[in-house]
Amino acid sequence: DSGVTQTPKHLITATGQRVTLRCSPRSGDLSVYWYQQSLDQGLQFLIQYYNGEERAKGNILERFSAQQFPDLHSELNLSSLELGDSALYFCASSVGGSGGENEQFFGPGTRLTVL
């Protein structure tokens, strides 16, 4: 158990819909990262927040957005869902956010299925 929690574990929805994935980092960690993992793409970095502020942005679609709240939990919002958005979405946390930390702790993931 990494100490990172993600809800829900599974999510099944239809194309065109909007969903929200939730992540709580390990106690004391200020950074939250979001990743998308699909069979043919591996682990793709989406976005990082550090202490409530966006810190780094990866290959995140405009239909996707995220935020980190004052209690440090984070939410990833996915809208206008397409079949290709079906994937495992991981949240990870780390202590720092400036790039000096090397270890990220991953949550169990949310499996999103878009029908």
Add this chain to the structure above:
Amino acid sequence: GQSLEQPSEVTAVEGAIVQINCTYQTSGFYGLSWYQQHDGGAPTFLSYNGLDGLEETGRFSSFLSRSDSYGYLLLQELQMKDSASYFCAVREHRGGSYIPTFGRGTSLIVHP
């Protein structure tokens, strides 16, 4: 394009030693990390190399050569439970941010 290259699959027998290679092309290199992921599970951190040389953690070792843009993960005394995917990862400094980038992963299959 893909910044990291690693083999898609490696097979070995229980008790053997296996090496998983990773080559990278990045700007602003800040170290190479390795993660293990069992089927359906979350990636877990194994090791990090910031400087050239070998880092050892129990049965696992990781090596880095920055001049060759190359690293490897060495797994000794293989056990069935080591069957998993192994990812190398780097942090690239781009546009003032540190971007984590993962390889596509190497599936290790350990046979009895």
